[in-house]
Amino acid sequence: MTETLILHHYELSPYAEKIRLMFGHKQMRWQSVLSPEQPPRPNVDPLSGGYRRIPIAQIGADIFCDTFVIAQEVANLASAPELDPERVNADAAAIIDQAEGDVFFAAIGSVSPATLLGTLLRRMGLFGTLKFARDRAGMMRDATVKPKQGAAARGVMQAFLVELEQRLSGRDFLVDDNPSLADFSAFHPLWLNVSSSRRPLDPRFAHVVRWYDRIAAIGHGQREEWAPERAFEVAKAAKPRPLPVSTGEPDARIGKRVSVAPSDYGTVSVSGTLVALTPTRCIVERETEPFGPLHVHFPRRGFVIEI
Numbered sequence: 001m002t003e004t005l006i007l008h009h010y011e012l013s014p015y016a017e018k019i020r021l022m023f024g025h026k027q028m029r030w031q032s033v034l035s036p037e038q039p040p041r042p043n044v045d046p047l048s049g050g051y052r053r054i055p056i057a058q059i060g061a062d063i064f065c066d067t068f069v070i071a072q073e074v075a076n077l078a079s080a081p082e083l084d085p086e087r088v089n090a091d092a093a094a095i096i097d098q099a100e101g102d103v104f105f106a107a108i109g110s111v112s113p114a115t116l117l118g119t120l121l122r123r124m125g126l127f128g129t130l131k132f133a134r135d136r137a138g139m140m141r142d143a144t145v146k147p148k149q150g151a152a153a154r155g156v157m158q159a160f161l162v163e164l165e166q167r168l169s170g171r172d173f174l175v176d177d178n179p180s181l182a183d184f185s186a187f188h189p190l191w192l193n194v195s196s197s198r199r200p201l202d203p204r205f206a207h208v209v210r211w212y213d214r215i216a217a218i219g220h221g222q223r224e225e226w227a228p229e230r231a232f233e234v235a236k237a238a239k240p241r242p243l244p245v246s247t248g249e250p251d252a253r254i255g256k257r258v259s260v261a262p263s264d265y266g267t268v269s270v271s272g273t274l275v276a277l278t279p280t281r282c283i284v285e286r287e288t289e290p291f292g293p294l295h296v297h298f299p300r301r302g303f304v305i306e307i
């Protein structure tokens, strides 16, 4: 049986857009379960144990938090090493870190508050906008990152566009002759900026504009819409897959009850038994009443594991 990859996401999520484009790149068939734009997320909280960011992917009784581990799963399922974050070279890693660090936050911080408000009102209505704004303000209050705003954020966007323009002169994609992880990672903050500002990219960056259109045209593969209950049934019917061998330094936390949380923003923790630890991934087992045991996967980088 081919494995079903379920993506818990919402349409406006840029990190989810990165993964949806990967599905398009490999023409994959996938299952979509739509989540609310802010917690609580009854479609996926019972599976993840409360991880608050989106997207989350699910294969049977294995739950994947963060696009680092989701991209690895997509790369494995689709035999697409160009999507695997563990296989990128230093050059691609630098673009990815920049795009998903300062640039991601600047994509929003560079948009004027009035424009942003207009975009949210159109998309979510008054009530939705109030709920969303309150949620994100609370999330950023607890964050350890302090995003740039206004002119400083516009400077970050401008510098990124200049760099991409240089890289893309004479080539179609950022690091290879075909799209790879770096392209999808660089695309999604620009997509966020374009959709939030309701303005196309600056046409003076002609190579970037053509590349952006090329990536957008990749599409999302074969998407099938599922109700959350179907994802729950899949989790209930499945057993977590065999664990990877824990590698690296022996770690006394294995077998212990831990909580795992992002260290930068959306720092809600998930608790369970630490069952596997590799240099790049940690897996927590959660005993749940409705589904039995679930394995929740996180990247090591950017996450803290506490006993």
Ligand SMILES: N[C@@H](CCC(=O)N[C@@H](CS)C(=O)NCC(=O)O)C(=O)O
Residues within 6 Å of the ligand: 012, 013, 014, 015, 016, 037, 038, 039, 052, 053, 054, 055, 065, 066, 067, 068, 139, 266
């Ligand atoms: N490093 C994370 C970042 C994910 C992220 O920031 N997602 C945004 C939406 S695109 C988010 O969760 N925002 C808060 C929320 O949706 O509750 C990843 O790669 O998955």
